[in-house]
Amino acid sequence: MSIDCFLQILIYSALTILSPHLAYATQMHSAAEGVIVHQIGHLFFLISMIILYFTIRGKSLDSQQGWRLIQLSALLFSLWNLDALIVHFLDNQIDMIYLKNISIFEAQIDSVNNSKPLILFYYFLRLDHLLSLPAMILLWRGLSLILKQNLANQELIK
């Protein structure tokens, strides 16, 4: 690929990116396309985490503790992706839910059909870090155990 061709692609990409619309709440995306792309990203991430879960199982790697924790991490990340998918769907795609910050202590959350269960459901889904942070911790812990096992194996070979 020539330098001119590369520069053209870069310029056109920048022009496309640099003209978004304003968005609010969780992670609002400019137009329907932005939301859809983002949702597809979440979906792709979710499916890949499920595939990772079953791949680790298929290779019988889950017999080792390190890999078992990574498998659990993949499961939690897939649940987190589902959580994010639902949140973006409700407040960004179909505009079912509206969140407005009154102060740092209070927020007003309304739904189109005034459904309390839905509002409460949305509220808990907004605490998505309760899924993603443990997932990341499990990933770190799993890698720590794999590293430890590797050290032990190398000591044994010596």
Next chain:
Amino acid sequence: MILPYLPILVVDIAGSFGMIVFALLALNNAIKLKKRDTDNVMSLYLLWICWGFTIFAISRALGHLVRQLMVIYGHSDWWSFISPYSGTINTVSFMLMGVLTLFFNQNWKINMKILESQKNLETTNQALEETHIELVKLNQTLEQKVAERTAIIMKNINEKKNMAQQIAQADKLAALGELAAGVAHEINNPLGIILGYTQLMLKDKSMENSDFYEDLKVIEKHVKNCKSVVSDMLTFSRKGSLKQGIVNLNHVVDDVVKFLHNHSDFRNIEMKLDLYHEGICDIGACNVLGNEQELRQVVINLLINSCHAVEKNGKINLKTLLTDVEKDSSQEEIRCRDAEIWVEDNGKGIKPENLPRIFDPFFTTKPVGQGTGLGLSVSYGIVKKHGGRIEVKSKENEGSLFRVILPCASNIIAEESMEKI
């Protein structure tokens, strides 16, 4: 519906920080793993995954933190400008994670192939190493092996030379034997004439009172001795007939002993004879079926060997005996299973390593010229031909015992009769 925003805020901020921290910690572990296990493709893969998660965590966490800060400080419009970029980066990071994860299977297969190749390489290396060690060892021992083989070849050549020398010696001795027989034959005639004339003179009555009578007696005695020696030599040099017949072992042994008594080598050797029940043997008990000349040869060979073993002033015991003797009711016919001749000496004995070889043709421990190495071999063949066997017991420096065991003629005749029936 108004709900507390603080939990969302706290969880969001703390969670974001936590995500960054733990993503970086996981990345650090992946880097360490890669450094430790550089050959493992899965270590590299885990590093890529961790990079993906780190980019995702940082982009998302930073986005959330910035958003919350903007909202708290009332700069929501700023967030409106930043959020699309943040969201885009998040989307890209999701895609990156998804793509990386899908390569897990491929990486795994590659890793397994690499590990298998590594294992095969290690096995090949080990085999090469072993082959190398063996080659080095062979190289080191090659010279030694060449020397050993050369020694074996030289030994075989020397043995062949020795055998050739012994054959030549045997031929020489055979020729000498013939010559001796010729000479003896020539001497026999004059001796006969001398004896004849001496006896004629002794018969003359007029000589009885003469001074020469005693002298003539002495001449007769010594001529008879000479004739006896010559006669025995002629007897043994004669190519005996191949005729098989009844042979009395006691007679054979007795003849041989008498013959060898005149031999210079046996002069100083004490020979003791123990013949089995002469009376019984005279009525045929000690008979064997065979060739007398050949059996005599066997006894001579054994005695000559014993003589060489004892050297001077030794002892040789000769014995004949029968085994499983049975008498019939009339006491006239005696049957036995085997008739044996024992030749025992108190000589230097036979070394244990030589014992299995004493009956081999041309095997001898004597220097060339002192023996052909054929005596025992010929004796063995003769005894075998007669349906018997030779047994040896020998101890170094203590002496040897040779037992010639032959089947009794009475036993053979009885067995043949049974077969005919």
